[in-house]
Amino acid sequence: MKNLLFIILFLTVNSFVYGQTRGVKIGYIDMEYILQNVPDYTEAKNQLELKAQKWKQEIDVKKNEINTLKESLKTEKVLLTKELIEEREEEIAFLETELIEFQQKRFGPLGDLVTQKAVLVKPIQDQVFSAIQDIAEAQKYDFILDKSSDLTLLFAAKRHDLSDRVIRTLTRAEKRQQLSNKQLKALEEQERKEDFVDDNPALAERKKILEERKSARDSIAELRKAAAELKRKEFEDRRQKLLEEREAKKSGTVSEKSSDKEEGEAKKEEETTAEKNPEKDAAKTKAEDDKVKAQEARQKLIDDRKKEIEERKKKILEDREAAKKAREEKAKENTENKD
CATH class of the missing domain: 1.10.287 (Helix Hairpins)
Known part of the structure; x- marks a missing residue:
């Protein structure tokens, strides 16, 4: 809440200072929406999910192994000596500790899932930030906020949403790498028309x-x-x-x-046939009526x-x-x- 009040105060002050010369231009984006519509991010996310699924399977195997040892100890406990019971209990405790460490290593706050996600997402986020800067400079935006961040936007008009424009900018950059000079000029002309329509x-x-x-x-x-x-x-x-x-x-x-x-x-x-076959005549009349209705x-x-x-x-x-x-x-x- 403090962050929101600070940002509102900051924008108000800037509006007062610069409002005399020109209006303050503010836009916003939805980073989550943008990332979901970027093919590179989707591919990276799928790869990471496959790894996470594999790690979960390994955890399930370890859990099943521990449960099997526990059941075995429970069944054979009456036949085992005190030393053997303690030895098996120590083995089970060791495996449980190992399982917890493995879970923390893979899915903990500093685990492989978090770190690899950051590594995979960072290049894509850099592209998004670069596209946002280009749009801000080209369209003279003073502020561009992130709707999906901790900032709480109580209301935001759709016309100020730049998310689709950012996605289009990223897509254009990818297309340019695959086009010839002639195709590139045609694409740039089309992009100028699209941008002009967006602004009007x-x-x-x-x-x-x-x-x-x-x-x-x-x-x-x-x-x-x-x-x-x-x-x-x-x-x-x-x-x-x-x-x-x-x-x-x-x-x-x-x-x-x-x-x-x-x-x-x-x-x-x-004429004789028409007299003998009134059904045929009626069908003909119906066809003509249908034709008139279709025209109407x-x-x-x-x-x-x-x-x-x-x-x-x-x-x-x-x-x-x-x-x-x-x-x-x-x-x-x-x-x-x-x-």
């Missing part, structure tokens, strides 16, 4: 809206393409049928009269997308207008204070 929430929101608009346009284009493809197929089918009929008439295999007769008979047969559903989806985009656009304009009004009021207030 309004731009990020606008980019999101543009992506949604693009998605809506793509959906509409796909629907139009599918409809055009369906029409083209129907046209090709009609055209092919017409060509076949013309070819048949031209070759003389089917006379015009017989063709008309066949068409009449086919039509009559179709697609149109509704498009309309909903358009409506959502318009609402987002309206909200952004309102936010901009409110921000502009706030700036004007602040400027007016400053002018009045000067007067």
Whole structure:
């Protein structure tokens, strides 16, 4: 609690001293979250866990050995002399002491687990600290706190969390080692765009809206393409049928009269079949209804997308207008204070 009060007092004093020239810029990180998302740390942690598991197995073997000796002594105690009993008890006591020493050596405060963890984690922590310093210098941060440390943060807005940016910086450094010069330039350009978006929430929101608009346009284009493809197929089918009929008439295999007769008979047969098979006619009607419903559903989806985009656009304009009004009021207030 004293540490927290001291830090708050320190930040307050600095804010008062430097607040006249520029605002104090403060950010925070979550070291545990960062380490969990760094591949090198995960690999090192897995290696250490394997070692710890092996040490636990050795401890279990020693415990089983001691328990076996105790059970054996308990069973044979009536048959043993006093000297043999004391000898076995001394052996058991020695093994128990050895077990305790082994546990302390592996899992004690200064044991192998703690020391090796420090050795494995330190290089990764150094990389994290270096990345934090680079971010602080580039973005002009005055303070960067660690949320996972003993410091108690009662509240911290998510927009001040730099953890993901630190992870991205570490990932970028690893990628750079595997890229050519051309790829490196492209990556740097992409990184600049990402950093610019991170520093401009309004731009990020606008980019999101543009992506949604693009998605809506793509959906509409796909629907139009599918409809055009369906029409083209129907046209090709009609055209092919017409060509076949013309070819048949031209070759003389089917006379015009017989063709008309066949068409009449086919039509009559179709009507008769429809009368005899009302289920088929109902199925056809249902298929047409389903097609109409599908088209209506697609149109509704498009309309909903358009409506959502318009609402987002309206909200952004309102936010901009409110921000502009706030700036004007602040400027007016400053002018009045000067007067």
